[in-house]
Amino acid sequence: MAIDPKYVELINADIDGEISSAEKSELEAFLADSPEAQALHAELLALNVSLDSLPGLDSPPHLKHTIMASITQPKPSRQSENTNSVRGLFAAPALKYAATFAAGAILTLSLFSSDRASQRAFDDVTGLVGTISDPVPGGPGVHTAQISQKEVAGTVTLRSSGPILIVDFDLVSSGPVDIVASYSDQTIWFNGFAQLESPGASISAQSGRVTMQIDGKRRYAIFLNNAGDRDITINLQFMSNGESVYNMDIEYAQAGRSG
Amino acid sequence: MALSKWTPAKIKSPAVAFGRQLFAVPVVGMNKPDDNKLMERCIKGDRQAFEKLLIKYEKPVYNAAYRMLHNPDDARDVTQAVFLKVYEHLDQYDPSRRFFSWIYRITLNESINWLKKSSREEALENETADKTSGPEQQAENARISEGLQAALMTIKSDYRSVIVLKHVLGCSYAEISEVLDISEKKVKSRLYNARKLLQERLTDQGLH
Numbered sequence: 001m002a003i004d005p006k007y008v009e010l011i012n013a014d015i016d017g018e019i020s021s022a023e024k025s026e027l028e029a030f031l032a033d034s035p036e037a038q039a040l041h042a043e044l045l046a047l048n049v050s051l052d053s054l055p056g057l058d059s060p061p062h063l064k065h066t067i068m069a070s071i072t073q074p075k076p077s078r079q080s081e082n083t084n085s086v087r088g089l090f091a092a093p094a095l096k097y098a099a100t101f102a103a104g105a106i107l108t109l110s111l112f113s114s115d116r117a118s119q120r121a122f123d124d125v126t127g128l129v130g131t132i133s134d135p136v137p138g139g140p141g142v143h144t145a146q147i148s149q150k151e152v153a154g155t156v157t158l159r160s161s162g163p164i165l166i167v168d169f170d171l172v173s174s175g176p177v178d179i180v181a182s183y184s185d186q187t188i189w190f191n192g193f194a195q196l197e198s199p200g201a202s203i204s205a206q207s208g209r210v211t212m213q214i215d216g217k218r219r220y221a222i223f224l225n226n227a228g229d230r231d232i233t234i235n236l237q238f239m240s241n242g243e244s245v246y247n248m249d250i251e252y253a254q255a256g257r258s259g
Numbered sequence: 260m261a262l263s264k265w266t267p268a269k270i271k272s273p274a275v276a277f278g279r280q281l282f283a284v285p286v287v288g289m290n291k292p293d294d295n296k297l298m299e300r301c302i303k304g305d306r307q308a309f310e311k312l313l314i315k316y317e318k319p320v321y322n323a324a325y326r327m328l329h330n331p332d333d334a335r336d337v338t339q340a341v342f343l344k345v346y347e348h349l350d351q352y353d354p355s356r357r358f359f360s361w362i363y364r365i366t367l368n369e370s371i372n373w374l375k376k377s378s379r380e381e382a383l384e385n386e387t388a389d390k391t392s393g394p395e396q397q398a399e400n401a402r403i404s405e406g407l408q409a410a411l412m413t414i415k416s417d418y419r420s421v422i423v424l425k426h427v428l429g430c431s432y433a434e435i436s437e438v439l440d441i442s443e444k445k446v447k448s449r450l451y452n453a454r455k456l457l458q459e460r461l462t463d464q465g466l467h
Contacts, residue, residue: 008451009447009448009451012447012450012451012454013447016425016432016450018431018432043458044454044458047454047457047458047461048426048454050403050404050407051407051422051425051426051457052426053404054326054404054407054408054426054427055404056318056322057321057322057325057331057334058318059317059318059321059322059335059338060321060331060335063317063321063335063338063339064310064313064314064317066339067313067317067338067339067342067343068306068309068310068313070339070343071306071309071342071343071346
């Protein structure tokens with residue numbers, strides 16, 4: 001026999017904690033004489049307990065920064081475009097990487113000041129574009145570190161491709177942040193720079209040191225020539241308003257010896 | 260100096276990451292005066308006030324979007340879209356209403372629009388809940404949670420919305436009524452129907 005809809009509603013109200021004392025008494029009296037209603041009450045209660053126990057997920061660590069960085073820009077005319085561009089940054093197709101990195105690399109090579117710049121470097125970076133077009137999502141030789149500071153957040157990834165070390169910055173900052181990447185091994189030299197979907201880049205390179213600036217969401221990569229496949233420690237210093245806000249070391253060890 | 264020892268990246272499956280979460284979403288204190296004061300400051304261009312609202316509502320919005328979409332990347336994008344929409348439409352906020360009802364409604368609408376845009380809605384309604392989710396050694400509660408989420412994805416978004424509002428965001432009947440702009444009577448009947456469908460799906464999966 002079907003349960004009177006009135007009592008079905010009271011059962012739901014009871015398990016939701018939205019029942020008055022008078023209704024509760026009425027429901028209890030009804031339940032005492034209806035095994036069917038008792039069974040429904042027990043089933044719904046069990047379901048509610050399960051639903052209330054659904055675990056909470058932490059939102060992605062850099063989401064807040066990404067959102068705050070987005071609103072520092074002039075109000076976007078079309079929000080969907082903005083969202084899509086962010087999605088594109090997270091999952092850009094390989095060809096897009098290649099084209100953008102090529103454009104970025106060539107543009108930047110005409111701009112940066114380096115005491116090690118040479119025709120050899122240009123040739124190497126041009127060749128490197130093909131490598132970048134096949135991004136390695138993970139696995140041996142790919143190392144990722146997370147940064148989660150108030151001023152800057154995101155990931156820095158280090159990978160090697162033949163003699164080239166690629167340091168990939170996928171970051172978002174709440175304002176201008178200078179990044180100084182320095183390394184002491186003088187046999188390793190700056191080999192190029194690329195950017196993805198960024199309006200402009202400020203970068204300078206000296207022996208053993210590369211400095212760049214980010215403001216908002218940026219995807220940069222710097223290329224270091226490590227022809228000897230030597231172990232290297234790169235110090236990354238993040239500066240905001242002239243003060244260090246984060247400092248970290250990243251290490252590369254030869255294949256077979258890396259952790 | 261923070262020393263980051265590079266180790267190969269480990270890719271966790273969403274299911275594993277999901278199962279490792281120990282605590283449910285904390286229910287946001289839906290304090291009308293506080294939120295409204297922050298909104299007033301936002302409208303005057305105070306970014307810190309917006310950031311405070313973002314900190315307060317980021318996790319509930321993300322979790323609601325995740326429960327609506329069952330995809331962490333989509334939930335991230337929808338969360339971002341929600342806050343950008345709030346920021347873009349600050350001048351359209353009605354201070355006579357509570358902020359949470361506005362942002363939760365935007366969240367549900369954005370999630371539903373996302374599903375429609377990606378043409379997943381129809382597929383999801385026909386989706387068969389995964390009966391083989393998780394290895395045997397996975398904790399029982401994680402298995403039930405996955406089963407519940409899979410079952411949630413098989414019911415219509417209107418029903419899923421009331422379940423998310425009630426059980427993920429901790430809204431009362433009155434608050435759900437405010438968010439969805441429907442009567443409390445309708446809230447009750449929608450919740451009951453949603454639960455009935457969920458029960459059926461869980462029974463099909465052998466979980467209930």
